[in-house]
Structure formats: structure tokens, C-alpha cells
Amino acid sequence: MTELLTDTQVAEALQHLPEWRQEGRRLSRTVEFASFPQAIQAVTRIAEIAESENHHPDMDIRWRTVVFHCTTHSQGGITANDTSLAREIDNVVEQLTS
Numbered sequence: 392m393t394e395l396l397t398d399t400q401v402a403e404a405l406q407h408l409p410e411w412r413q414e415g416r417r418l419s420r421t422v423e424f425a426s427f428p429q430a431i432q433a434v435t436r437i438a439e440i441a442e443s444e445n446h447h448p449d450m451d452i453r454w455r456t457v458v459f460h461c462t463t464h465s466q467g468g469i470t471a472n473d474t475s476l477a478r479e480i481d482n483v484v485e486q487l488t489s
């Protein structure tokens with residue numbers, strides 16, 4: 392089972408994830424997409440990745456703004472699975488918005 396990261400490890404990971412912030416027991420990123428369909432496309436792509444890895448972000452959709460939260464529910468906090476998922480979310484966002 393993946394272990395919880397220490398606060399120091401989370402801080403170190405965040406140096407390589409500049410769009411992300413720590414919100415208590417989760418990593419969070421807010422993205423404003425160009426349109427509602429683009430936001431849904433991102434969510435769909437991320438859902439496919441999450442399914443294949445069996446690790447799922449919480450995704451809060453408000454029109455074209457999506458807030459992504461990564462936490463490991465079974466551990467009650469942030470693990471390496473969350474920093475890895477955050478990186479993959481960044482890749483999807485980058486592909487769709489650049």
C-alpha cells in the first residue's frame with residue numbers, strides 16, 4: 392500500500408508542481424478552460440487515466456472552471472499516487488489548452 396507523504400515530501404513535490412497547492416489532506420488545482428465542452432473533454436480524458444490506474448481525483452465542474460483534488464481516500468491524505476496523478480492532470484490540461 393502507498394504510504395502517506397510527510398509534509399516535507401509534499402512541499403518538495405509541490406516545487407515541481409507549480410500549479411498545485413496543498414489544501415489540508417489533498418493537492419488542488421483550479422483550471423479555467425476556454426469553454427464548457429473543453430472542460431468536459433479534460434474531465435473525460437482524466438477519467439480514462441484514473442480508471443486505468445485505479446486512482447481517482449475529485450473533480451468539481453462549475454461551467455468552464457474545474458477544481459481538481461488529489462488525495463488517497465484509503466490513506467486519508469497525500470501519497471505518491473496523488474503527485475503522480477497531479478502530473479498527469481497537468482499533461483492533459485497542457486495538451487488541451489496550449
Ligand SMILES: C[C@H](O)[C@H](O)[C@H]1CNC2=NC(N)=NC(=O)C2=N1
Pocket residue numbers: 445446447448461462463464465466
Ligand atoms: C478498491 C479500489 O482500489 C479503491 O476503491 C480505490 C479506487 N480509487 C481511489 N482513488 C483515490 N483517490 N483514493 C483511493 O483510496 C482509491 N481507492
